[in-house]
Amino acid sequence: MRKRLLCLGTVLLACLSFFTFFSTKTQAAEKTYTIGTDITYAPFDFQDSNGHYTGIDIDLIKAIAKEEGFKVKLKPVGFNAAVQAVEANQMDGVIAGMTITNARKQQFDFSDPYYYAGEVMAVKQGSSIKSLEDLRGKKVALKVGTLGASYANSIKKKYGFTTTEFDQSNDMYNDVTSGNSAAAFEDYPVMAYGIRNGMKMKIVTKPKAGGSYGFAVKKGENQELLTKFNTGLSHLKKNGQYDKIVAKYLGKSAQAKEKKAATSNDGLLSLVKQNKSSLLSGLGQTLYLTFISIILATILGVIVGLMQVMPVKWVNWLSSIIIYIFRGMPLLVLALFIYIGVPNLTGSKISAFVAGIITLTLNEGAYTAAFVSGGIKAVDPGQMEAARSLGLPYGKAMRRVILPQGVKIMVPSFINQFIITLKDTSILSVIGILELTQTGKIIIARNLQGFKVWTIIAIMYIVIITLLTWLSKFVERRIND
Amino acid sequence: MSEQNLKVDVTDLIKDYGNNHVLKGLNLQVKNNEVVCMIGPSGSGKSTFLRCLNKLEDPTAGQIVIDGHDISNKNTNMNHVREKIGMVFQHFNLFPNLTVLENITLAPIELKKMTKQKAEATAHDLLKNVGLDEKANAYPASLSGGQEQRVAIARALEMQPDIMLFDEPTSALDPEMVGDVLDVMKNLAKQGMTMIVVTHEMGFAKEVADRVVFMADGHIMEEGRPADLFDHPKNPRTQDFLRKVLNA
Numbered sequence: 001m002r003k004r005l006l007c008l009g010t011v012l013l014a015c016l017s018f019f020t021f022f023s024t025k026t027q028a029a030e031k032t033y034t035i036g037t038d039i040t041y042a043p044f045d046f047q048d049s050n051g052h053y054t055g056i057d058i059d060l061i062k063a064i065a066k067e068e069g070f071k072v073k074l075k076p077v078g079f080n081a082a083v084q085a086v087e088a089n090q091m092d093g094v095i096a097g098m099t100i101t102n103a104r105k106q107q108f109d110f111s112d113p114y115y116y117a118g119e120v121m122a123v124k125q126g127s128s129i130k131s132l133e134d135l136r137g138k139k140v141a142l143k144v145g146t147l148g149a150s151y152a153n154s155i156k157k158k159y160g161f162t163t164t165e166f167d168q169s170n171d172m173y174n175d176v177t178s179g180n181s182a183a184a185f186e187d188y189p190v191m192a193y194g195i196r197n198g199m200k201m202k203i204v205t206k207p208k209a210g211g212s213y214g215f216a217v218k219k220g221e222n223q224e225l226l227t228k229f230n231t232g233l234s235h236l237k238k239n240g241q242y243d244k245i246v247a248k249y250l251g252k253s254a255q256a257k258e259k260k261a262a263t264s265n266d267g268l269l270s271l272v273k274q275n276k277s278s279l280l281s282g283l284g285q286t287l288y289l290t291f292i293s294i295i296l297a298t299i300l301g302v303i304v305g306l307m308q309v310m311p312v313k314w315v316n317w318l319s320s321i322i323i324y325i326f327r328g329m330p331l332l333v334l335a336l337f338i339y340i341g342v343p344n345l346t347g348s349k350i351s352a353f354v355a356g357i358i359t360l361t362l363n364e365g366a367y368t369a370a371f372v373s374g375g376i377k378a379v380d381p382g383q384m385e386a387a388r389s390l391g392l393p394y395g396k397a398m399r400r401v402i403l404p405q406g407v408k409i410m411v412p413s414f415i416n417q418f419i420i421t422l423k424d425t426s427i428l429s430v431i432g433i434l435e436l437t438q439t440g441k442i443i444i445a446r447n448l449q450g451f452k453v454w455t456i457i458a459i460m461y462i463v464i465i466t467l468l469t470w471l472s473k474f475v476e477r478r479i480n481d
Numbered sequence: 482m483s484e485q486n487l488k489v490d491v492t493d494l495i496k497d498y499g500n501n502h503v504l505k506g507l508n509l510q511v512k513n514n515e516v517v518c519m520i521g522p523s524g525s526g527k528s529t530f531l532r533c534l535n536k537l538e539d540p541t542a543g544q545i546v547i548d549g550h551d552i553s554n555k556n557t558n559m560n561h562v563r564e565k566i567g568m569v570f571q572h573f574n575l576f577p578n579l580t581v582l583e584n585i586t587l588a589p590i591e592l593k594k595m596t597k598q599k600a601e602a603t604a605h606d607l608l609k610n611v612g613l614d615e616k617a618n619a620y621p622a623s624l625s626g627g628q629e630q631r632v633a634i635a636r637a638l639e640m641q642p643d644i645m646l647f648d649e650p651t652s653a654l655d656p657e658m659v660g661d662v663l664d665v666m667k668n669l670a671k672q673g674m675t676m677i678v679v680t681h682e683m684g685f686a687k688e689v690a691d692r693v694v695f696m697a698d699g700h701i702m703e704e705g706r707p708a709d710l711f712d713h714p715k716n717p718r719t720q721d722f723l724r725k726v727l728n729a
Contacts, residue, residue, distance in 0.1 A: 385537050386574035386633075390588035390640060391564030400587060404578040 032071040033225055035061055036082025038096035039438075040169050040445030043193040043249035044115075044213075045076065045096055047442050051278045057095045059245045060114060061215070064232030070225075076442075077352065077432025079145065080167070083216075084336070085432075088343040090350070092222050093229075097187065099147040099211035109221075110214035111229045115246075117187040118207020119151045124177050125200045132205065135161040138182035141175040142166070147211045148185035154209075170444045173199055189250055271452055275443050282439030283460060289353075289435060290422045290468075293360035297421065298414070300361055301368020308373035311394070319369065326366035331427045335359040339431040356428040364421045371417070375410035376402055411479060415472035419465055426461075436460060486513050487546070488644050488675045489534065494543035496529055503529045505699040506543070511644075514673045518686035518707075521696035522722060527679040528571075530696070531648050534677070535559075535566045548643055564592065567637030567645040571652050573629040575621040575636070581608070582617040585636045594640070607635040611665050627658025631665055638669075645669065647678040683726060687711055695719045 037057055038045035044057040053076045065072045075082065075091060083098070085091040087107060099117070100110045123129045129138070132155065140156070142149035142165045152163055164181060166172040169190065175181045177200050184191075188207040195201055215229050236242040272279065307319035326334070339355035342348075350358070379402050387397035429438035440457040444450045489511035496504040503526045511517050519527045532538040534545060536552055536559050544553045550562050576584050585607065586600040595603065608614040611631035621629055630650055637645060647666065651659045663685050670676060670689045680686060686693050687707045694704040695716070703716040711727075714720045 380574070382570060382572055382574040383576065386568070386570060386576070387588075389535055389537065389563055389566070389568035390636070391560050391592055392588055393560050396591050400591060401576050401578070405576075 031069075032073055033065075033092040033222070034073045034075055034090075036075045036077055036085050036091045036094040036096065036432075037061075038079040038082065039076045039442050041079065041097045041190060042169075042197070042445065043189060047076070047278070047446050049274060049446065051275075056115070056245055056249050057097060059248070060233075060236070060242070061095050061229075063236055063241055063245065064229055067232040067235050068228040070228060075352075075432065076434075078167075078438075078441075081339075081352075081430065081432040083145075084340045086216065086218050088340045089218065089221070089347065090339070090343050093215060093217045093225055095215045097190070097213055098216055099187075100214040101147070101150075101211065104216070105219075107219055108216040109219050109223070109226055110216050111226055112233060113212030113214050114233055114242075115189075115213040116210055117147075117189055117213060118210030119148045119185055120188045120191050120203045120207055121183050121185055121205040122176070122191050122195070122201045122203045123183045124179065125202050127182070127202075129182055130204050132159045135159050135182060137161070139164055139180070141172040141181035141184045143169055143172050143186065146186065147209075148187060151209045152185040168441055168445065169194070170441075170450055173201065174450050176201060193249065268452055268456060271447075271449065272456055274447075275453075278439050278443060279436075279456070279460070282434060282436040283464070285433065285439075286422070286425050286435040286437075287464065289356060289360065289425045289428065289433070290418075292357055293364060293421050293425070294418050296357065296361040297364035297368055297417075300365030301417075302372055304365065304369035305372025305376065306398070308369060309376045319373075323366045323369050326362040327370065329363070331359065331363050331424055332430055334363055335428055335431050338362075352428075352431045352433050355431060356425070356433050359428065360421060360424060364417060364424065367420070368414070368417055371410055371413040372406075375406040375413070378409050379405045408480065411476050415469065415476065418468055418472060422465060422468060423461070487511070488513050488515070488548055489677070490544075490546040491534075492544040494530070494533060494545065495541045496526070496533060496538060497541045503699055504533070504540075507699075507701055509694065509701065509704075511675060511677060513675055515691045516670045516674075516676045516678070516689055517692050517694060518690035519677065519679045519694045519696060520681070520683070520686060520722075521702075525696040526699045527696050528648050531646050531677060531679050534646060535563050535568055537568075564588075564594070564640050565643045567634075567640060567642035569630070569633050569637055569645065569647045569650045571649040573621075573626070573633045573653075575624075575629055575633055577621050580618050580620055581613070581624070581632050584621070584632060585639045588636075588640055600639070604635065604639055607638055608632075610668070611635050612661070625658060626654045627661050630654065630658075630662045634662075634665055634669075644675045644677070647676065647680070649679050649681065651680070651682055681726070683711070683723075695722065697722070 037053065039053070040046065041055070043055050045053065045055045048054045053074060058074065061072055075085070077085065079096045082091065082094045082096050086094045098104070100113060121132065129135065136159060138161050140152055140161050140163050142152050142163050144165045144167055149165060156163060161182070164175070166175065169186070172184050173194060176184045191203055195203065217226050233242070304319050304322050307315045308323070310316065335356065338359050339350065339352060343350055383401055383405065384397055387401040388394070392400070425435050426437035428435060429441065432438065436457055440453050444453045447453070487510055489509065491507055491509045494504050494507040507530060519530070521527050529538055533540045534547065540553060544551065546552070547562055548565060550557050552559065552562055576587070579587060582601060582604055585604040586597070589595040589600045590597055605614055605617065608617055611634060613628055613631055616624060616628065616632070621632070624632065650666070651662050654662065659682070663682065666678070666685070667689055690707050692704060693707050693710045695702050695710065697718045703710060703714065703719045710719065711723065714723055
């Protein structure tokens with residue numbers, strides 16, 4: 001028994017070291033900075049029709065890096081994920097149309113402002129709402145954490161409207177164009193850019209209560225990077241490059257070029273064609289995540305499941321705790337905790353991908369453990385007694401007699417869990433992994449065709465889930481023969 | 482009676498499940514080649530007693546020595562002791578995922594007691610003895626209860642045990658199956674196997690047992706030669722029990 005425990009311990013250790021292998025210490029690279037950006041914040045951060053990330057923020061940070069002689073590794077993960085990653089030391093800085101506020105200054109050090117943006121209110125084209133006064137009793141769509149949101153919240157009592165908040169700009173716009181909300185508040189350039197690119201809305205107020213965008217690093221850290229940014233910015237402003245960048249996206253010549261990509265009359269097939277490479281790489285990432293997670297979750301699940309039925313009290317206890325915690329925690333919370341929280345605790349970076357794998361492994365592993373131990377317990381206890389009474393040690397009895405019977409009971413649960421794992425990968429879009437769902441969000445941020453893109457994504461999920469189900473059924477038949 | 486000759490030596494055995502006292506201080510000695518049948522009403526602790534002998538139940542107190550091994554001592558390697566104790570269960574407990582032959586040869590091969598060839602040859606011999614060699618490659622699900630139990634006996638014998646424990650081996654069988662199983666057990670007794678049999682088959686006990694033990698309420702109430710115990714029971718509980726089962 002002692003030997004078995006030792007074995008178990010070794011396996012667990014191996015799993016742990018596998019994870020730590022992927023989590024590298026901070027400051028490994030010297031002159032390369034990892035910078036987080038938004039992905040759905042045109043014209044500052046968005047993906048062009050070729051699948052490249054572009055925008056004022058992107059061009060600006062690249063130009064400054066060139067000017068100041070450092071390298072940037074851009075991580076287009078979305079505003080929230082980027083900000084949290086910087087707080088967690090997962091990234092060195094964030095440039096994401098981030099408004100400089102006093103509250104944010106508690107957590108971040110900001111560069112000199114690089115853009116001034118006022119807040120405007122926009123309504124659906126043809127709407128009768130023309131001013132803030134018209135909003136009384138209406139609902140207003142906002143994007144979480146934006147200055148537009150805090151501006152709207154600060155005046156909502158006065159003008160008597162209610163608010164609803166979204167994670168993605170596109171969801172906010174759609175809520176207005178579909179008529180659910182009466183208006184949206186957003187930074188002027190963002191709103192103007194969207195409308196110019198085919199969004200059926202109009203701006204009805206003058207820019208107000210504006211703020212300035214700044215590049216941010218975690219408070220007290222990466223000061224050198226901040227200085228470089230400021231020096232670079234002032235150079236670019238002097239030599240005219242800054243104005244060129246802004247004009248590229250907000251100038252007159254910019255609109256015609258991008259407008260083409262955003263006409264809302266594209267058919268599904270032509271949308272698929274346009275976004276083929278993004279969709280395929282998102283699909284690939286989803287499959288890769290699923291594949292690795294299924295394997296690791298199955299290993300973890302079987303180990304913890306066996307621990308649950310071992311005739312050793314404290315091992316059962318440990319197993320119960322693992323199942324209780326990781327089955328009890330929502331996947332979304334677990335993903336954020338591991339990606340944002342763990343680096344804060346340990347000081348080690350984890351890539352979003354590894355954090356995603358760990359999240360899925362723990363969560364799906366806990367469910368797997370529960371049905372593995374259930375399957376073992378469903379085997380007649382007389383089987384274990386008969387095997388032991390022949391002199392077979394516990395491990396041999398488990399392996400030769402109990403598990404072969406238990407596995408048959410577990411197979412349908414395994415198939416079910418594989419499918420759930422595949423679907424759960426979509427939740428990892430929250431930490432910025434570019435899997436299928438995140439890919440969808442990004443495409444929509446560019447072309448503003450939410451309904452069609454989500455249709456395509458949904459079909460893709462259904463197809464791969466069908467394939468996975470077939471594969472599983474095939475394996476099930478082989479096991480039962 | 483010399484110590485060497487003792488196969489089983491149980492002293493003051495107590496088994497409690499919380500406040501439920503199942504065995505209340507049992508003493509029993511079984512000699513080599515002896516056949517002991519244990520009878521008594523349901524719930525008297527017969528099966529629990531038997532299961533304590535190969536530690537499927539952990540005794541609460543007392544000493545059990547099997548073949549010279551003190552199994553109440555935590556340092557005793559139970560796996561080794563169990564190899565020498567064959568156990569036959571009421572519900573057979575054949576392994577449904579293995580064929581008859583694999584059921585029988587699993588333990589000796591896994592424990593490296595025999596080569597595969599040797600184990601299979603022995604298994605075929607045993608199956609012939611219980612009249613089931615033609616079922617060697619069948620799965621348990623296709624056997625009748627009586628056939629399953631005979632395979633279970635063969636499986637226990639394959640390990641060449643010194644002692645065989647039978648826990649109500651015929652209780653789960655249709656009446657017409659009982660005879661075949663009892664015949665196998667009688668043969669075994671004739672060959673000199675040391676056996677402890679928990680049973681409700683009074684006829685078998687009378688015919689085969691060297692000694693009959695009557696248990697009730699967690700105590701051994703009375704024991705003796707079958708002729709004495711069945712025909713002249715002394716304890717009123719024994720008399721009462723025998724009157725009920727023999728007249729039924």
